[in-house]
Amino acid sequence: MNMGASKTSEYTEKEIALANYAKALSHPARIAILNLLVKKQACICGDIVDELPLSQSTVSQHLIKLKEAGLIKGDIDGASVCYCIDEKEWKKAMSQMGELFQTLLTNKSKCC
Amino acid sequence: MNMGASKTSEYTEKEIALANYAKALSHPARIAILNLLVKKQACICGDIVDELPLSQSTVSQHLIKLKEAGLIKGDIDGASVCYCIDEKEWKKAMSQMGELFQTLLTNKSKCC
DNA sequence: AATATTCATCGTAATTTTACGATGAATATG
């Protein structure tokens, strides 16, 4: 009965893109992971696992989500791995978020 | 077996707050609703329903989520209703998002 | 070659999210 299916096609590209960035940031573990990536200057999944109350496989899944959203880059190279902020994509997300915030702040409704 | 339960207590207040704001913005319908609120200068649920491929009850649920996140205010007054941006809370969300983006952009990892 | 390290993937399960129609409550209109 097509329930729970969001009718993606009816929204603008911009709305979908923005929602996707927000979705990537919508779990505290992923916010924590991003902060750890810069604080520890270490990009190893195992290091992140040590700092979070989550299993390795769960952290791996969160990392993959951040990667799929384009917010981080990650290249596995045998036993050594590197996950870090994708600066270009990160700036894009930042500008799109900023745009929404600005628009909604400057064009306020008059009714309340 | 406590599966699917996120161990909220292990994250900082800031991480949880930020994730909650992001969660509120993580669906294109809710982004679209926010844009409609300013574009149409109308705060009526019914007006929003007309513009989206969603039923009235579903739009109502999205509005409630935005309200619970604090991003919009809404007061029902009989048949007339008013939903609009909560400026104060909106600024708070904006500053917290901005902080994350800035931090991660300025303190980049060295490894890649 | 055997072992250790590191991360992804698979299978599984619980919870949350998304969505709809039907109904209800509250106010306004005739």
Added chain:
DNA sequence: CATATTCATCGTAAAATTACGATGAATATT
């Protein structure tokens, strides 16, 4: 008072998310 309008809520169902342990693949170390 009867009817219309407007939004929330309830019940239900499907899909997505979150999480874990176990296993696998790939490289490094001994």
